[in-house]
Amino acid sequence: MHILFDLDGTLVDSRPGIFNCIRYSMEHHKLPVPAAEDLLWCIGPPILESFAKLVGPDSPHLFEPAVVKYRERYSAIGIFECEVFPEILQTLEKLQQQGHTMHVATSKAEIYAKRIITHFEMDRFFASVNGSELDGTRANKAELIAHILEQQNIPREEVLMIGDRERCIAAGMDDYVVKPIKPQFLLDTVFRVLTEKNAA
Template sequence: MHILFDLDGTLTDSRPGIINSIRHSLAENQLTVPEADALLWCIGPPILESFRKLVGPDQPHLFDPTVTKYRERYSETGIFENEVYPEIVDTLAELRQLGHTLHVATSKAEIYAKRIITHFELDRFFTSVNGSELDGTRADKAELIAHILLQQGISPAEAVMIGDREHDMIGATKNNLPAIGALWGYGTGKELMESGATLCARVPHLLPEMISSLE
């Protein structure tokens, strides 16, 4: 089976780097800086989508500057304010031993995703690491999953998506893939089930058994 993993909130807890970089960007552009907990909704969706909401329609001239400031800090510092979730390494190893092929499917810019996967030595588990372009191309999860299926020659019948937010579940459903919600991430069980999750896993070590039940 081909298993597509989201990155932020699924493989790694990326909250500090993303939130710190967003708050830095807003401050640098003299915009209101929300408390960290008020920005948790930004973890998961494409970052360009988040900044469109943060900047708002009344100040479109600040969109590009805020994205630039975010990427300046994130690419140097924020990218490493991040850690692999407990049980992930052992779970990935078990899935590989069971004969599954693993792929990363993230709305994050691919250039950053590859650096993160390599930095945490997770690249040994993954056949491909897939993300968006900096201009937002393939940031939509449905578009990204379709791209991966095409590029890797994967049939939807032999794949499953694992992620922690509604975008992952919706993207999988649009491509006729089953999806497993990662409850250790940033989405709620209600969000995941209402957006199309086939199953939800409370912790990573439950994934091998759940995936077997889908085969």
């Protein structure tokens, strides 16, 4: 079985870095800075999509400059203002021991995703780390998943996505696990879904 993992909110708790960089950008552009609890929805979607909502339709000229300022801090500091969720490393190791092939599929820019995966020594678990380009190419999760399946020659019926339900459905995925509220239960959830799939 091939298993695709989302990154933000699934493998790592990236809230501090993302929130700090959003604040940095919003303050620079003299825009209202939302409270942390009002930024939770920004974990996962493409950053340009997030800023389009944060900035609002009255200032579309600020969408891309806001992203540029965000990345200014993110690439230097914010990228490592995160931590691996509890039990994720054990989960990945057990899945690898069971013979599953794992990949990262994130809307985050691929260059950042690879740095994070390597920094936390998770690269040994993944056959590939896949994300968007800085220009927004493959930021759409459905397009990204299709790209991974094509590049890795993976039949759609042999893949399980762990991440966002909405984006998995858009990609035509039949089997997926949404981001758990308590990441320590991820292993049991994955094993249950795989068992049900194998029994079908």
